[in-house]
Amino acid sequence: MARQAASKKPKAAAGSGPASDAPDGAELLAYYKSMLLIRRFEERAGQLYGMGLIGGFCHLYIGQEAIAVGMEAAKRQGDQVITGYREHGHMLAAGIDARAVMAELTGRAAGVSQGKGGSMHMFSVESAFYGGHGIVGAQVSLGTGLALANRYRGDGKVAFAYFGDGAANQGQVYESFNMAELWGLPIVYVIENNQYAMGTSLVRSSSETHLSRRGASFNIPGEQVDGMDVLAVRQAGLAAAEHARSGKGPFILEMKTYRYRGHSMSDPGKYRTREEIDEVRKTRDPIEHLQEKLESLGLADEAALRAIDADVKSIVSDAAEFARTAPEPDAAELYTDVYSEAAA
Amino acid sequence: MSTDVLMPALSPTMEEGTLAKWHIKVGDAVRSGDVIAEIETDKATMEVEAVDEGVVEVLLVAEGTEEVKVNTPIARLSGGSDTAPAASPPSAVSAPAPRAVKPAPEVAAAPVAAVALEADVPAGPVKKLSLRDALRDAMAEEMRRDGDVFLMGEEVAQYQGAYKVSRGLLEEFGDRRVIDTPITEHGFAGLGVGAAMAGLKPIIEFMTFNFAMQAIDHIINSAAKTLYMSGGQIRCQVVFRGPNGAAARVGAQHSQDYAAWYGAVPGLKVVAPYDAADAKGLLKSAIRDPNPVVFLEHEMMYGHEFDVPDTEDWLVPIGKAKVRRVGKDVTIVAYSRMVGFALEAAAALAKDGIEAEVVDLRTIRPMDAETVAASVMKTNRLVTVEEGWGPMGVGAEVAARVVEMAFDYLDAPPARVCQEDVPLPYAANLETLSLPSVEKIIQAAKAVCYR
Numbered sequence: 001m002a003r004q005a006a007s008k009k010p011k012a013a014a015g016s017g018p019a020s021d022a023p024d025g026a027e028l029l030a031y032y033k034s035m036l037l038i039r040r041f042e043e044r045a046g047q048l049y050g051m052g053l054i055g056g057f058c059h060l061y062i063g064q065e066a067i068a069v070g071m072e073a074a075k076r077q078g079d080q081v082i083t084g085y086r087e088h089g090h091m092l093a094a095g096i097d098a099r100a101v102m103a104e105l106t107g108r109a110a111g112v113s114q115g116k117g118g119s120m121h122m123f124s125v126e127s128a129f130y131g132g133h134g135i136v137g138a139q140v141s142l143g144t145g146l147a148l149a150n151r152y153r154g155d156g157k158v159a160f161a162y163f164g165d166g167a168a169n170q171g172q173v174y175e176s177f178n179m180a181e182l183w184g185l186p187i188v189y190v191i192e193n194n195q196y197a198m199g200t201s202l203v204r205s206s207s208e209t210h211l212s213r214r215g216a217s218f219n220i221p222g223e224q225v226d227g228m229d230v231l232a233v234r235q236a237g238l239a240a241a242e243h244a245r246s247g248k249g250p251f252i253l254e255m256k257t258y259r260y261r262g263h264s265m266s267d268p269g270k271y272r273t274r275e276e277i278d279e280v281r282k283t284r285d286p287i288e289h290l291q292e293k294l295e296s297l298g299l300a301d302e303a304a305l306r307a308i309d310a311d312v313k314s315i316v317s318d319a320a321e322f323a324r325t326a327p328e329p330d331a332a333e334l335y336t337d338v339y340s341e342a343a344a
Numbered sequence: 345m346s347t348d349v350l351m352p353a354l355s356p357t358m359e360e361g362t363l364a365k366w367h368i369k370v371g372d373a374v375r376s377g378d379v380i381a382e383i384e385t386d387k388a389t390m391e392v393e394a395v396d397e398g399v400v401e402v403l404l405v406a407e408g409t410e411e412v413k414v415n416t417p418i419a420r421l422s423g424g425s426d427t428a429p430a431a432s433p434p435s436a437v438s439a440p441a442p443r444a445v446k447p448a449p450e451v452a453a454a455p456v457a458a459v460a461l462e463a464d465v466p467a468g469p470v471k472k473l474s475l476r477d478a479l480r481d482a483m484a485e486e487m488r489r490d491g492d493v494f495l496m497g498e499e500v501a502q503y504q505g506a507y508k509v510s511r512g513l514l515e516e517f518g519d520r521r522v523i524d525t526p527i528t529e530h531g532f533a534g535l536g537v538g539a540a541m542a543g544l545k546p547i548i549e550f551m552t553f554n555f556a557m558q559a560i561d562h563i564i565n566s567a568a569k570t571l572y573m574s575g576g577q578i579r580c581q582v583v584f585r586g587p588n589g590a591a592a593r594v595g596a597q598h599s600q601d602y603a604a605w606y607g608a609v610p611g612l613k614v615v616a617p618y619d620a621a622d623a624k625g626l627l628k629s630a631i632r633d634p635n636p637v638v639f640l641e642h643e644m645m646y647g648h649e650f651d652v653p654d655t656e657d658w659l660v661p662i663g664k665a666k667v668r669r670v671g672k673d674v675t676i677v678a679y680s681r682m683v684g685f686a687l688e689a690a691a692a693l694a695k696d697g698i699e700a701e702v703v704d705l706r707t708i709r710p711m712d713a714e715t716v717a718a719s720v721m722k723t724n725r726l727v728t729v730e731e732g733w734g735p736m737g738v739g740a741e742v743a744a745r746v747v748e749m750a751f752d753y754l755d756a757p758p759a760r761v762c763q764e765d766v767p768l769p770y771a772a773n774l775e776t777l778s779l780p781s782v783e784k785i786i787q788a789a790k791a792v793c794y795r
Contacts, residue, residue, distance in 0.1 A: 112575070113573055114575030116575050117573040125578060130578070131570070131578075135561055135565050135566075138534065138565065138566055140534075141531050141533075141537075141538065142534050142537055142541065142562075142566055143538060145534060145536060145541065146538045146539070146542045147538075148544075149539040149543065149544050152494070172531050175526075175528040178526060178528065178531070179525065179526065179528070179532065179535060336576065337571050337574075337575060339571070339613075340579045340634035340635055
């Protein structure tokens with residue numbers, strides 16, 4: 001497969017593209033609400049896990065909200081998203097119904113995967129959300145395949161493949177980088193560097209800790225971004241998406257971020273100090289950061305923010321109640337969807 | 345003294361070839377390294393270099409001669425090496441070193457050989473096709489039919505396929521639909537599954553299924569499970585295909601039969617055809633199937649010719665076994681190349697008064713246990729044959745199903761013929777000892793008949 005002509009070097013750096021339109025006040029408020037929804041949703045999921053209503057592994061997105069929300073703003077209709085098992089936030093950011101996500105966590109028939117996937121395996125084709133994958137790094141190859149399909153069809157879509165600093169050490173990531181650049185595939189790789197691969201810090205696991213440089217030997221440009229600043233994420237996301245969509249091939253965004261909670265609910269977190277977490281919460285919290293901006297720009301007063309807060313709380317309470325009371329899948333569902341009967 | 349130049353084997357599985365062209369004539373002085381001839385197999389044309397020096401005394405095989413057996417003397421050099429001891433045997437042999445003209449695959453397929461067994465195809469026009477060309481035709485027809493079908497793998501495009509299975513496809517369909525990949529099985533299998541999730545219908549070729557172990561995570565975790573995990577939202581219409589099982593003298597890492605591995609996974613369909621008609625009809629069905637299909641071919645069968653229905657509508661349903669020989673005394677269940685062994689064994693057994701029924705599974709998953717059980721209910725005895733290892737194998741599964749479905753009909757414990765429980769050895773004698781053979785099948789059949 002030959003690269004398209006547009007992929008000729010030298011590439012423009014993503015950041016040097018045309019200045020993106022700044023978001024208006026309504027958009028800023030929408031980002032704020034979306035981030036707050038993710039945080040409140042995840043807090044409630046943690047609570048339901050503690051009550052035994054959610055089983056298995058459950059990986060919370062708290063602290064990383066600005067990435068899913070900022071990148072969502074860089075997407076166009078039909079662009080695909082694929083990520084790993086810490087995906088509740090990406091789904092909510094993509095507008096997928098909070099009830100369907102929470103009901104999947106509790107394993108109910110009304111869950112987005114009809115209760116058969118669980119926290120780590122959620123999909124929504126109508127929202128171009130392709131999972132939700134439990135094998136670290138698999139989403140990078142699969143996402144590159146989504147981009148291959150976009151290129152095959154020439155439909156102008158871009159795939160966004162998210163993965164963590166841990167997955168960044170998987171071999172298939174580099175196999176995929178190679179083919180993506182070789183064939184000029186329209187994909188943005190979003191590395192959510194929260195500094196810990198489960199309990200192993202970046203410096204203990206990576207010989208090159210600047211993950212944005214991980215595409216260098218494949219000629220893929222990369223950029224480090226403050227992943228705690230939704231506007232910085234959005235800006236970088238728009239430029240990277242434009243790069244990919246225009247036929248220049250893949251782009252790597254390394255989002256510097258932090259997760260406040262454990263790797264999963266069962267993580268005692270002995271590998272870092274309470275002080276470290278508190279410091280990030282106090283100084284870099286993405287939601288507080290945007291809240292201050294909204295207030296300083298006069299876009300929202302305390303009453304307006306309280307109203308948003310109340311709205312979010314009611315969405316989350318409703319989702320939790322729904323997920324708690326919705327019926328489990330019918331026993332007959334055990335044997336459905338093993339094979340597709342659809343005509344080719 | 346004279347030195348015979350022998351017909352060289354240009355690949356591990358070559359048995360014969362065509363002497364396409366001589367580059368020397370009688371009286372020519374030949375030096376080591378000179379190109380002396382061109383030899384064609386069904387896959388490639390190779391130049392042959394002289395190893396010994398001397399003057400061409402006689403050309404023993406004429407240019408254009410087909411089906412020249414490996415090790416046949418093709419020329420004689422006189423006045424050979426002056427360092428040769430006087431006591432050398434009069435016809436010290438030298439095997440010329442081949443040199444590739446066209447790119448030659450690292451491992452090659454068996455040459456075309458007459459197959460005594462009739463391909464059991466329905467009435468209507470047929471044509472003789474090798475397995476390799478039947479597979480190629482299946483892909484080409486489906487690619488013409490459906491623009492979402494494409495082929496991806498190592499050497500599938502410009503090289504024309506490591507085993508020439510994709511010969512001509514690049515020319516017809518272009519590099520958008522026939523895609524050469526880097527050597528990166530894990531990665532390109534993942535890309536293929538991702539493209540399938542997006543609604544395309546990739547055919548992913550593995551140069552051999554031995555290499556697919558690097559990609560098995562995507563075959564199982566990504567392709568087989570996603571429909572279920574997504575509550576039916578995401579299909580993976582993808583075919584993983586390539587040679588499976590033992591070739592010839594390629595050692596343990598290139599010789600494994602994976603039928604039992606993939607056959608154990610819900611969400612996958614697993615197909616392993618024997619003849620060209622089934623290969624074509626089943627591959628077309630696999631490409632149209634909305635599920636991930638593991639399609640296990642056999643390198644030693646690629647060159648074999650069979651009758652194939654001469655129509656583009658030739659489809660063979662997945663999940664149906666086929667009775668290839670009717671018999672009343674013992675049921676022999678096999679798949680892929682082992683079907684031919686079973687049929688040979690059945691012919692030999694008939695001479696001893698034992699009429700074996702040979703059931704070709706064709707599909708490993710879903711397994712057509714009904715056909716097997718119905719046969720055992722008639723014969724009361726079961727022998728299974730597979731190239732893979734016995735423990736947790738296909739034969740073990742067949743035996744379990746028969747015990748579940750036809751326990752009261754069995755007159756003897758089922759017998760399994762399979763690879764010995766060792767990594768496949770390289771030494772020719774040990775390799776033969778390790779693999780199933782016609783003789784082993786005959787012995788197993790006699791044993792269950794208490795003969």
